[in-house]
Amino acid sequence: MRNEYDVVIIGGGAAGLSAAxxxxxxxxxxxxxxxxxxxxxxxSHIHNYLGRESTPPGELxxxxxxxxxxYGGEILDGTVTAVHPRGADLPRFAVELADGTTVExxxxxxxxxxxxxxxDIPGVAEHWGSRVLHCxxxxxxEVRDRxxxxxxxxxxxxxxxxxWRQWTPDVTLLLHTAPAPTAExxxxxxxxxxxxxxxxxxxxxxxxxxxxxxxxxxVDALVLMGRVEARVDALAxxxxxxxxxxxxxxxxxxxxxxxxxxxxxxxxxVYVAGNVTEPMATVIASAAAGVSTAGMLNMDLVMEDAA
Numbered sequence: 001m002r003n004e005y006d007v008v009i010i011g012g013g014a015a016g017l018s019a020a021x022x023x024x025x026x027x028x029x030x031x032x033x034x035x036x037x038x039x040x041x042x043x044s045h046i047h048n049y050l051g052r053e054s055t056p057p058g059e060l061x062x063x064x065x066x067x068x069x070x071y072g073g074e075i076l077d078g079t080v081t082a083v084h085p086r087g088a089d090l091p092r093f094a095v096e097l098a099d100g101t102t103v104e105x106x107x108x109x110x111x112x113x114x115x116x117x118x119x120d121i122p123g124v125a126e127h128w129g130s131r132v133l134h135c136x137x138x139x140x141x142e143v144r145d146r147x148x149x150x151x152x153x154x155x156x157x158x159x160x161x162x163x164w165r166q167w168t169p170d171v172t173l174l175l176h177t178a179p180a181p182t183a184e185x186x187x188x189x190x191x192x193x194x195x196x197x198x199x200x201x202x203x204x205x206x207x208x209x210x211x212x213x214x215x216x217x218x219v220d221a222l223v224l225m226g227r228v229e230a231r232v233d234a235l236a237x238x239x240x241x242x243x244x245x246x247x248x249x250x251x252x253x254x255x256x257x258x259x260x261x262x263x264x265x266x267x268x269x270v271y272v273a274g275n276v277t278e279p280m281a282t283v284i285a286s287a288a289a290g291v292s293t294a295g296m297l298n299m300d301l302v303m304e305d306a307a
Contacts, residue, residue: 001031001103002029002103003103003104006030006106008093008095008107009030009032009033010080010095010234011032011231011276012111013034013061013274014284014287015276015287015289015293016109016273017032017065018291019111019291020032020075023298024068024072026294031073032068032073033079033097034077035078038057040129042128043057047138048284060283080097080234081096082096082237083096083237091107092269093106106269106304109272110235110270110273113275114230114253114255114275116128116228117253119151123204127205131206132222132223132224133221133224134223134224135282136223139221144168145167146221148164148171149223150164151222151224152173152174152176152177153178153226154250155178156248157173157225158173158185161194162188162194171194173196174211175197175198176200197211225252227253228245228275229254230242240256242255243256247280255278256277258272261296262295262297263293269300271293271296273289273290273293277289
């Protein structure tokens with residue numbers, strides 16, 4: 001491992017590795033530091049990734065790592081604990097690792113992704129990514145025509161139920177802790193044959209969802225919309241903090257928004273790509289963002305070299 005790099009990429013998922021591949025092919029000195037806890041690790045396969053449909057997440061990352069190193073990019077298994085500003089006239093950074101190592105970077109790209117915060121319901125965490133799901137485009141085909149229940153935690157629950165009805169005719173909306181659907185929503189749910197059941201869900205297992213009154217609702221999959229939090233503690237020394245991420249008027253978590261083209265942030269020389277800035281992005285979208293951000297980042301360095 002060198003001590004100085006053109007770009008240090010924090011996070012070795014689809015966005016980070018795609019950026020590293022692009023930058024390495026641009027003959028940049030690149031280091032990827034990956035903590036080894038990808039968000040999609042519990043999932044068995046990746047879907048809607050053209051050319052890699054149904055590839056296991058770990059296999060896709062292994063392929064990506066081999067491609068990056070083929071072009072001279074370096075990958076380090078480790079954790080970045082802090083990023084400190086070093087430059088005065090030009091952006092420069094000291095990237096500290098958990099093992100005490102510090103490397104210097106002209107630019108930093110953050111692709112650390114998100115952490116899912118799941119409801120505190122027994123069985124939910126244990127089945128996350130297999131029988132507890134969140135994205136129909138990621139998992140809908142795998143549970144097609146099977147009984148699916150929507151765990152209602154917000155006013156988006158009726159929308160979720162109508163969406164999942166595209167994949168299966170057997171959809172149940174468990175009101176749980178969410179407000180009751182409006183009369184208009186109830187009419188739409190009825191027209192699509194979606195059942196609505198009141199009562200708080202107190203457990204989930206292979207036999208289905210258990211309600212507080214003891215009722216068992218037998219379903220093969222439980223769908224929920226959990227909160228997501230950006231993994232960016234290491235950026236605190238830069239003053240770069242996550243902000244609320246909202247959709248349809250609901251606060252769904254936090255992210256680092258880009259404030260300029262190609263993933264630039266409010267801190268000159270620090271870029272973001274993937275779920276850490278676009279929480280709704282799929283794996284292939286995150287990979288594409290890594291490529292486009294790398295292109296903008298490389299041009300930033302080109303202009304600095306020419307100044």
